[in-house]
Amino acid sequence: MLDQILSFFESVDSPVTQAVYATLFTWGLTALGASFVFFFKTMNRAIFDGMLGFTGGVMVAASYWSLLAPAIELSENAGGIPWVPAALGFAGGALFLFGLDKVMPHLHINFKKEEAEGVKTDWHRSTLLVLAITLHNIPEGLAVGVLFGGVAAGFDGATLGGAVALAIGIGIQNFPEGMAVSMPLRRQGLSRWKSFNYGQLSAIVEPVAAAFGAWAVMTFQPILPYALAFAAGAMIYVVVEEVIPETQRDRYTDVATLGFIGGFIVMMVLDVALG
Template sequence: MEQVIDYFENIDPILAAFYATLFTWGLTAAGAGLVFLFKNPKRALMDGMLGFTGGVMVAASFWSLLAPGIEMSEGEGFVKVIPAAVGFLLGAAFIFGLDKILPHLHINFKMDEAEGVKTPWHRTTLLVLAITLHNIPEGLAVGVLFGGVASGFEGATIGGAVALALGIGLQNFPEGFAVAVPMRRHGLSRRKSWMYGQASALVEPIAAVLGAWAVLTFEPILPYALAFAAGAMIFVVVEEVIPETQQDQYTDIATMGFIGGFIIMMTLDVGLG
């Protein structure tokens, strides 16, 4: 792991963010690849995986984004937390707006429960767009943190950025599986199910590059940008991930998956950051 951290310390931060999110995309593709082995996994497994995803995202939002953002803000008391509060609100509002505009369908929901602008698009497309919506703040978070490290801000470390990419990659593995399986179940071939599953994470490298570029170009926005990514991720967890795990009888399994994901992400961030 030290060699990985040393490598990322010595390359361009935008390139580092791009490579890190290629890794997270790769784990999404690997998770989607399980569709070649399974067609109808048990619902308990799916809910546990989604719970794990939510736990990682919540832990990353605080340990990797909000806490460093507050630490590097100037001032004391209430003044010190203003950038984090503003950025958090803007991030949540950004995903709220996309949620209302972008047509999408959550994994465990029926077709008539699709959200966003009404469209005749196929169920498959709507499922992919739902997971793509999840992945935008994840890629953005990785890019912003790598950009912060390069800008020399106290509280932003290369170890923390690597830990965030690793944690997001780990939760992308079950996420890729979770989007590929419903497509296979609804009649798509294994190959097409995998293609759609991995495609949902292609937005992450794009968001990461944009996030890193924005922070490097406008350095004072970093505390706001970190909190923005955190607000976007928390909105996704509360509005989308958690409800998807509460549609059946396996809510306890989903909850324990959430706890496990939170612990793993917290451990990674503190251990590496």
Template sequence: MQGVIEYFKSIDPVLAALYATIFTWGLTALGASLVFLLRGMNRAFFDGMLGFTGGVMVAASFWSLLAPGIEMSPGEGFAKVIPAVIGFSLGALFIFALDKILPHLHVNFKETEKEGVKTAWHKSILLTLAITLHNIPEGLAIGVLFGGVSAGFEGATIGGAVALAIGIGLQNFPEGFAVAMPLRRQGLSRWKCFNYGQLSAIVEPIAAVLGAWAVMTFKPVLPYALCFAAGAMIFVVVEEVVPESQQSAHTDISTLGFIGGFMIMMTLDVGLA
């Protein structure tokens, strides 16, 4: 692992963000590829993985984004937390707006419960867009953190950025599966299911490169950008991931998955920072 960290230290931060999110995209594709091997999806396991995703995202929001964002903000007392409040609020409002505009359908919900503007788009596209909505703040968070390291901000470390990429990659694996398998049950070919599953994460490299470039170009925005990504991720967890994981009788399993995801992400962030 130390060799990976040293490698990322030696390359351009934008390139590092791109490579890290290609890794997370690859794990999404790996999860989607299970559609070639499995005929069905165990609901208890699936709900546990959704809970795991939520736990990783909440832990990453605090340990990798909010805490460093507050630490590197100027001032003392209430003044020090103002950038975090502003950034966090704007991030949540950004995903709130996308949630109202972008047509999508959550994985465990009925087709009549689709959200966003009304559209005649096929359910397969709506399911893919729902997971894509998860991935925008994740890619942005990775890019912003790598950009912060380059800008020399205290609290932003390569180890922390790598830990965030690993954590997000781990929870992307079940997300790819979460798109592919329901589509298979609708009768789509395995290749189409795989393609929809892996395409849900294509926004991560794009968001990461934009995030890294933005904080390197406009250094004062870094505390705001870190907390923006945190606000966006927390909104996704509360509005989408947790409700999706609580739709069946396996609520205890999804809750334990959440706890496990939180602990793993916390351990990665503290251990590699």
């Protein structure tokens, strides 16, 4: 199966198209998760926190194995100071998300309406929830696109297997994200169809971000180490600022921690096996 997936991506000439296909897969798993709202109105909180923890583990593992480590390797091969692009890009990605977090109105899952962040607005709670997950998905799509762009540019350390592994890992953790958006909306009284549509819509930004990331790397090839680290910094910011706090608001913190460990292992295995 994995060989067939790699063969499919090898048959696609354009890295932008490869990135879009990969993130359509991640979007599809978000939609699949959101579709559970047709069968369930609520989810056991322990399962929910465990899945959120899993999401955080995947993102942290991907940030190192798929993004930071290749960025450092690329810098070493180029003869520069290996930690400089990684450090600058990582800081830039975190600051970029910090800026968006302060400007874009959004509300984290399980938070009260008065705890909404960003510019103050009277937007509906459902809109704020979707915006929070959309903000979360920007660095994920960007990471996939940057890696596919690096593969097409022929950079050592950027492999097609690694790019596919990243897309698979992000897709797996997008599945619970779809449920995490749609089910709270259903509890608020929205119809099943509206809850589903909001849930899957939160990930539609990923193909856009992926296409931009692949194009940017192909057009400005020297930025690849910085771009990889940028995506890593943005993802880590999301984990620390959003995902982990959400798992610590109930009594299932141990379950969330085990979920985090599981997600980290799955992403690490995927990257090492395919990368």
